[in-house]
Amino acid sequence: MHSIRSIIAVGAAAALAVALPAPATAAPAPPAPQVWSDQAVMPFGITSDGQRVLVADGVTGTVGQLQPDGAITPIITGAAGTTSIATRGAWMAYTSSVEEGEETPPLESGLNIRNPRGDTIYVDLHEYEYANNPDGVNTYGFTDGCLADGGSNAGLLDAHAYTVVPYRGAWLVADAGANVVWRVSDSGDISVFSVLPPIPLTVDAQIQGMMGLPDCALGSTFNAEPVPTGIAVGPGGAVYVSTLPGFPGMATGAGQLWRVDSSGAATPIASGLAGPTAIAMAGPHALYVAQQFGGGIATVSTSGEQLDFIPLPNALAVWTASNGTLWASTSAVTDEAGNPTAPGMIVSISKGKVTVQGHVIR
Template sequence: MRSSRALVAGVLAGGLVLATPMMASAGVGGKPDPKVLSDQMVAPFNLALSAPDIYVADGFIGLVGTLQPDGSLAPVAVDQPGASGVATSGGTLAFTTTVSDEVTGENTASGLNIWGPGGSKISADTHAYETAHNPDSVNHYGVDKPSQCVIDSFTAVGFPYDYTGQIDSHAYSVAAYGSGWVVADAGANALWSIDSSGAISTLAVLPPQPLTVTPELAAAVGLPSPQCFAGGVTYSFEPVPTDVEVGSDGALYITTLPGGPESPVLGARGALWKYTPSNGKLVKIAGGFLGATNLALGLKGEIYVAEYFAGKISLVKKNGQKSDYLPLQNVIALETDADGALWAGTTITLDPSQPAAPGTIVKVKDGKPGKALGLH
């Protein structure tokens, strides 16, 4: 199953946008006091905060730009299909792009663009690397040894029931990592390490995400013959990594948006992970997110998670305790700057049954005094 297509086509065009307050009230007693700096966005999938600039990757209009005082984007890279991830390091800009077939939905090209000082431009072709290596082919998805009744039920609705990782690259988010970059690939279900020359290697493969399908759940998602699932049948979904950030401890923090239907009927299945490259250890920090599309690291070990389908930002403390932080309709991107200020990007509302809202860039909370990031 091509898991990454649900991220853009499904997450945005699929139409599940919950009716939540557009913004929390003004900050009182240490609560967030969000300020809308732009309502001219469409789909700001990721932000990069490099004082004094605020970089935005707006994927629906294929633009990477910097936010201006009037709320517009000054173009930095135009005609960039599926632009989603953006990061900066030492005067170098990196951003991801993905080309998808409009008819089949297949991703036909994807990669990381590395634009350095002096006009240098390097392209790292993650689609070609995935085609050659397909690291998540080691993962088994679907049902292990399904009964004929289960096979028939899934086949009737065109849903895969037993397969290993397929070739699919959707380079979605990027972060500066050492002297190079780390990319979360939502199609390959992997993290890539990409050096300054554009050479790619596999850093980690995310594990399948199991869910017990009961007769009640089968009926709720429209599977025929729900009695086939009596006693519960385990289905392993693809993990779909959506964001990666590098912590001060050298660990990588990752959000995942498990494949398959992302509606609340299957429950809040998104997760937050910590991966330690030095020993290859992957630990699940927290789960229960409804559409975990992005994360941001705070200065005191706290982690913010964007829950797109829940219309809110959640806060995860060092001990893994999860709590609501701020209602924010259509939130899809989060980032903290060097001073600890929290920023967010929200998409336009595409579901006509839900309250209309523009795409925005929001400064959610201020950070410590320092070299302020702002518009100039």
């Protein structure tokens, strides 16, 4: 599995404008996003506790606090490749990954847990993945047709801790490289919460062209890696997970939403998503889904029905504040020469007035 950054680059170049079907009945248009900041580059993660809004920027390697004037004051630096930030009372956790290049798995990846005294421990998920490889039970690649012989493989050794959320006195981490959701205790004990299943894709002309496949491969099944990205915890401890998935699925609208029960079994509840990178609860029976390639944020019921859609190109992260405000981020965009064409942004979406806390809490 390549890095999330390379997936975004490849998918953005190849993706069609695909997303869930439009809502069956017209709904009032949601409020327009209010831009708070254009100071981020790749704000993969966003969260809030009270009026404090925290942003994890994977390019700058910082976790910062959004200011009323749009500045993002660093509170944690040196967090290489950070993609998420979560709090639980006075506890804080954030992911970090050291990458050698966009086309190779991270060299290091783990969860950083800071206790109320300010002490931080590093939980090495890369080491645990390489010692245990939980998704080795999956089979990826071609499962039938002319490329089935030698065209498949079990789960490869790869770790890329992508999203962390608090869960029942511990933490859940979606690992986009290991294709699992980890459960990590405050003391750093790791266990497997769920192994996400492969995503079967039927090879059509689009996939054939993207992968450079012979004609005999048309109609065959290719199992893509699921690539779990977002996690949300609903009422009663219900766990929801989004999957991107891996190449070529990220560019063919094969993203999905899953409900994961206490045994770790994952049940699909929605499909047709275009590169879902983050999810958040939108009330007790619905979720917000940030679609990197789908033009915005979909609101999807927990039974799989699309309820509405908020246009927000390059949507990257979403978070629902305790007062119902939806916070979201977008990724910076560059042209083929690497020149910036759009900044990474932090926005709020709310029917009422939104304020943020300027006093920095470290």
